[in-house]
Amino acid sequence: MPSSAAQADPIPANSIPTDRRLALHRTMQTIRATETTLSRLFADGEIPGFIHLSVGQEAVAAGVVGALGPQDSFATTHRGHGHVLARGVRLDLFFKEIMGRAGGICGGRGGSMHVADLSLGVLGANGIVGAGLPLATGSALAHQTRRTGGVAVAFFGDGAMAEGALHECLNMAALWTLPMVFVCENNGWSEFSPTSTQFAATLDKLGAAFGVPHRRVDGNDVAAVAEAAAEVVEAARGGGPRILECLTTRWHGHFEGDPQRYRNADEIAGLPQNDPLRRSAEALLAAGVEESALAALVDSVDAEIRDALEAARADALPDADAAFRDVYTPTTLTAGA
Amino acid sequence: MPSSAAQADPIPANSIPTDRRLALHRTMQTIRATETTLSRLFADGEIPGFIHLSVGQEAVAAGVVGALGPQDSFATTHRGHGHVLARGVRLDLFFKEIMGRAGGICGGRGGSMHVADLSLGVLGANGIVGAGLPLATGSALAHQTRRTGGVAVAFFGDGAMAEGALHECLNMAALWTLPMVFVCENNGWSEFSPTSTQFAATLDKLGAAFGVPHRRVDGNDVAAVAEAAAEVVEAARGGGPRILECLTTRWHGHFEGDPQRYRNADEIAGLPQNDPLRRSAEALLAAGVEESALAALVDSVDAEIRDALEAARADALPDADAAFRDVYTPTTLTAGA
């Protein structure tokens, strides 16, 4: 059984050095600006299908993914742009994918719900709520068996807690002391329903039932997330599974185009007060970073996005014959049709 | 949220009147003698397929099922003979079913793993571990919606705790305050593995996570089970779901014919010391019941079983054409082929 994380001596969040905080801020800015751009592109009909944006949840992505080493892996959700961007996926390949272009990281075959970058240990966004939990469990099992030293992270939403996969995976991870972190992005919403009407348990008590230590953080405070993530990831590396629950906020609709009639106007109006970007900027200014440096950071991110978007718009649409060739892996085993 | 059962004032087990205890004992004796007979029949090749016997677990069946009213329902498991017998299924129809005869309660189509008696609210034994949990959840939902006043019970084994269905159903039952009792027959074994190597949580903590009150009883003490079951069933009737965990013992192999090489000889040798039948008999003798009365009870049960077995042996094997007619219900809606 893993020892309780509650006994660990936490690194105080404010001990994070300023350059690290700036890097986290830049990641968040990249996610925010990308998501905002995608929102506009979607409204303009430049993105097919449907997309789920993580505006308001940037601190979780930046903080958790920032705590991972190169050997680590993660599985994410339908709302996974932030995690993949935080991991450093090439921005042009990302835009091409979401826009369904040939040069997308997945050849335009997956789109928003299936962005993956196996070269970075990103096992994919997922269209099936809860499905990332067993993927990450298996990835952790592989890390353990292969002795890679890696940790696997499962991102999941609060609505996903109702799926039996959470129970099954907490159990396997606990039984086998897997190097795994369960990261819940608790934004209070499960599609159009408040999760409080959908789930009767709490994650801390569930963790306690399986002997999996649980930490809850303010998921809109990137320094707090980064500190907590660093702690649980390192604890999981040798000591078995951990749960990190990040309380956060979903600014946009469940999907783009969702009019959010089910949501209280006051709640929506109040969201910017808890803006992880604004809070991070304030902390940076308080730490002596110049206003102009932050403005330059915004400009530089915008320029990157502009370039990526331009490349994406210039890219061709994918070709059906090429796609067909990736249904199976070419093999030397004699294969039929 | 249901109020905590821990606060309920339990009826002391020893307050159960002697005639009620005798009835419970008779139920247990019926189960024991039936299972023992089936074991012999199986060894002799008179039963096709495979069967899972509940020898050693009789007190759970007698105590829990004895606490149910006529409007109540339950779903059971692959090891479900005891529950069905305790509910009063006709013994000849039961034997015919297990032996695959035409006159079986299910026409010989289900056998041991699918004994059901819908007229008694028995939603069936089940070949799928954990599948009874959602069936009982839905049955409880129907009781609630139809205002039948009924309670639904889900029997499940300790090995079944690892299935996600437990999590999903605890959640739905808690959210909707369903009239439902989760009865775990914890015999320590999940097929050939000790459940301690398979499941990291405990049912009391899981219950606490969902706000579902949990009681644990000595599942080999029929009076204790009966008292606890009466309490949780009545609590569930108005107050939402309850968990009753019964610690018990599996005397036979996982299935008949299982040589149990994985099991310690001492453990097996020690089982009779905790025999629910012997303990019940001792309690009855202490309460003034005559030894001869118990012997007469055994004889009378044996006679019933003899008759049922004789009827089963005399019964025909089922006819394939007749079976085919029950794939669908005849309907006045114009139907195709």
Next chain:
Amino acid sequence: MPKPLRYVNAVAQALNDAMAADPAVMLMGEDVAAAGGPFKATRGLLDAHGPERVRDTPISEASLVGAAVGAALTGMKPVVEIMFMDFVTLAMDAVVNQAAKARFMFGGQCSVPMVLRTPHGGGLNAGPQHSQCLEAWFAHIPGLRVVCPATVADAYSLLRAAIEAPDPVVVVENKALYALQGDIDVNAPREVGKARIDRAGRDATIVTYGATLYAARAAADRLAAEGIEAEIIDLRWIQPWDEEAVFASVAKTHRVVIAHEAVQAFGVGAEIAARIASDAFDDLDAPVLRVGAPFMPIAFAKTLEAAYLPDADRIVAAVKSTLA
């Protein structure tokens, strides 16, 4: 004359009317109550019938469908919604091992009067896990019925029939049809297993179901312009499917193309083709051809999805090839 309805509203009206007619009917699904359903197929029903009979459920597909079986065995007639057919992968035990078999394996003691509604199909660029057509799986399972309404009228009548049917029915809607407009007839016969001749013709038979009906109609129009009269059979029911109607048409036209959106290999069309090849072999003047999706997952990108979905071009080519 009633105003034309959208397909999705015809579904809602069928649910409403069934609930009004029978207090045992209830709805369960993710966001079906307060939000009126992810596709608005249950809009207004919470207000009309209350929170006990219209239940928002947690994201727990496996137990949700299992609970519907238990409720059906205890006097209710549950209609469960699985938001996308792809998610039914989570609930196959409840459908296949429990719902489909309970009547048979309990010796006819009970029926399991439940309906599982779920949308399949592409055309919305919803990608590989939100577009699959898996109806062939269910058609393979004795004890289940499977229906796929292609028109607004059938969206109403066939759902009413499914709810009234005593056994479990999988109702497969096509999400690309939800916005389709048409009329319903609340008094239309509610039949199980009956196909509909969508268009009469003498030269070849196109057997289809679901959204592919519209590709078949476009194909038939184009063929007619060339003097080829194709008969279109909208199967509607996939299990049981209307052998009589199909065989009668083949006996007349001697040529047949089976078209559907699902992956062709091991799809619904395989069974129909196989039965024609065995039971109507002597009526055939040409190979039995199928038009279905290629053997690959459905992709997100517009070009890829468009190339993937069976269309009028492919149906026209197949019909002509049976006449060549």
Next chain:
Amino acid sequence: MPKPLRYVNAVAQALNDAMAADPAVMLMGEDVAAAGGPFKATRGLLDAHGPERVRDTPISEASLVGAAVGAALTGMKPVVEIMFMDFVTLAMDAVVNQAAKARFMFGGQCSVPMVLRTPHGGGLNAGPQHSQCLEAWFAHIPGLRVVCPATVADAYSLLRAAIEAPDPVVVVENKALYALQGDIDVNAPREVGKARIDRAGRDATIVTYGATLYAARAAADRLAAEGIEAEIIDLRWIQPWDEEAVFASVAKTHRVVIAHEAVQAFGVGAEIAARIASDAFDDLDAPVLRVGAPFMPIAFAKTLEAAYLPDADRIVAAVKSTLA
């Protein structure tokens, strides 16, 4: 000459040899380690390869198979056992939405080298939830491969091929064959998609796979006694199936019967029949016939199971009917 092995021991030996050859291969399943497997197909492997690579898992089929996908994406080659094919209903999301699609939907970035072994089939009176043959479901899913070894030799070679194949393979064993004795050849070619001519003949072709091979052999013997020479094709691979072998045989015999244990309607035979009816239509001199299980769940009672399972009688009758 090596001693003959039982089918189940050939499985164990294939697993052992694959693990010895490749440290990435690992086993997961319920009671596969300490107990050596519910059917003893993994006996001795825990001792040989240790508890990290041979894992007893909790009863959590859905996450077990999902974890295998995650492990396969992280450098392992997991072989998972699902104790009875009926239980795969709990794990369909992992197989169909995750394993089958990952390579395609991630644009060819990765493969998912995993195997799911599971026994299907009746004959043991195991009843409606422990006997089903569901291979047609998997054959319908692009990205999966499906194999069904009928002989002891194939139990070894095809499992080795499945483990070596880079993509997910569903290996369907038949539990009634586990006790069968035969020889293996550890050096036999490990092929994907190749059928085997089990018996050459000129008058009619019997296409089969799995345990029904033995009914086909018995049928061919009886037919031979009447002067009818049936060719038997043991398909072995169901996805991809060997079109070349089947079409070549039909071109020779002009008559075909497809026999399998699975429910006939919407079963594997439907696709083979449909392809023959389209691609080999001109070679056919008779209707394409199928022999499969009737459209009902498999029942427990001896009489019912015996009447249910396709047998030599029905195959003989079908072959004769193609020659009538």
